[in-house]
Amino acid sequence: MVPPGTPLYRHRLATRLWHWINALAVVILFGSGLGISNAHPRLYWGSYGANFDHAWAELPHFPGWLTIPASYNLAISRRWHLFFALVLAFGLLAYMVASLVNRHFSRDLALTAKDVSPAHLAEDVRDHAEFRFHDADDPGRYNSLQKWSYLLVIFVALPLMIATGLALSPGMDAAWPWLLEVFGGRQSARSVHFATSALIGGFSVIHLALVILAGVSNELRSMITGWWKVPA
């Protein structure tokens, strides 16, 4: 057992840099995305979809305190969204390359036999319910649910946001027509884009809640300086 209070160097520079750049990009993309949603808050499936067509979902009007800019302005929402789309996409790419090179993926995120064992996962759920997030013998290691949620965000949700976002661009649809085939049409891609953004929003809320439960100052320090203290 590692004694409580032991300092551990837990997050490398590439991870920390990307975390904050990506957090900023996600917040801005989410706010500006809700502003864009207000322009036409209806979701369709297939290639086309407009006012006279069947919408599978009608979204609420998002209030000004959630949108960028606060007062409706589609052009400015798009300026924010499209600039930070580049930050998100190239940031993710740089982080992935760095994490292969510095072995962050293979050391910290690669699944082990334990992470796929239903018995262990059930135990991990019980530990979370009791606010126990760290293995006393190997406290620096991500727990299994943590690994799965990071893997889901890094390798599924964020790439899906980028790919569906590209499919919304008429220029990219000419450059890479397979984008539309993958998602079954531009309006389907738009629906997947919105649904995945809700998934990322949900992840962000749970992530922040767990940071608070696990100890804000310790968690924040580790994501700023890299150093984390083994909790009691």
Place this chain on the structure above:
Amino acid sequence: MSAAILTRRALVAGGIAGAGGLLAGCDRVVQIPAARKILFAGEDMHKGLQRALMNRGALAPEYSRAEMSPIFRSNGTSNPNTPLYNEWAANRFAGWRLAVNGLVDRPLSLNLAQLRSMPARTQITRHDCVEGWSAIGQWTGPLLGTVLKAAAMRRSARYVVFTCADLFGGQPYYESIDAVDAFHPQTILAWAMNGAALDVPHGAPVRLRIERQLGYKQAKYITAITAVANLDGIGRGKGGYWEDNVDYDWYAGI
């Protein structure tokens, strides 16, 4: 314990206020000229990346008749409703003329019959509005490139400006595209939609179809096509009504 809960509550409240502050901060940032310039540079980055990733002639997807929208909604002006336009419409656009001018060696003034007699392309394509909706329709008309070649557009021309018959705040709607899109094999001057003469809500008698860009570039009610070296001095210099007035991207392939 209760102290800890209070702290947590304060932190949650602080976090929410912080995120709200960040969103509000964005509205301040966008007012700073240097920050605005960086943010708006995203358009050129996307344009550069897209042009690098696609062949000059890469085609927008085309669809079958079965894939067409049952109703293709109209958008923007649904009727220019000026005395001159109403007179044209009353005579089935017999009096309408399309001027092709600017940096051309042979300025043209084409009537609808002449335009209809030119070799035409028919394409079923998707129209994507900047707001998010899409509609699929069939368009027929000559390639813009054919018309520009007939007018002998000069090499010094870099952009093509479309002047329209509909007025916004007393000024004609206008749009512009560059030579890459002007000579694209799907860029046409459509005089027919879904197999019938183009109707008034969709831009009669002739509208632009530029299939790798968003809806606001698809100028309707065209009266003049002007080849220019740059966009300075036209409108407020940003290349289109929406670009000038609400900062829409000039490059609308995004």
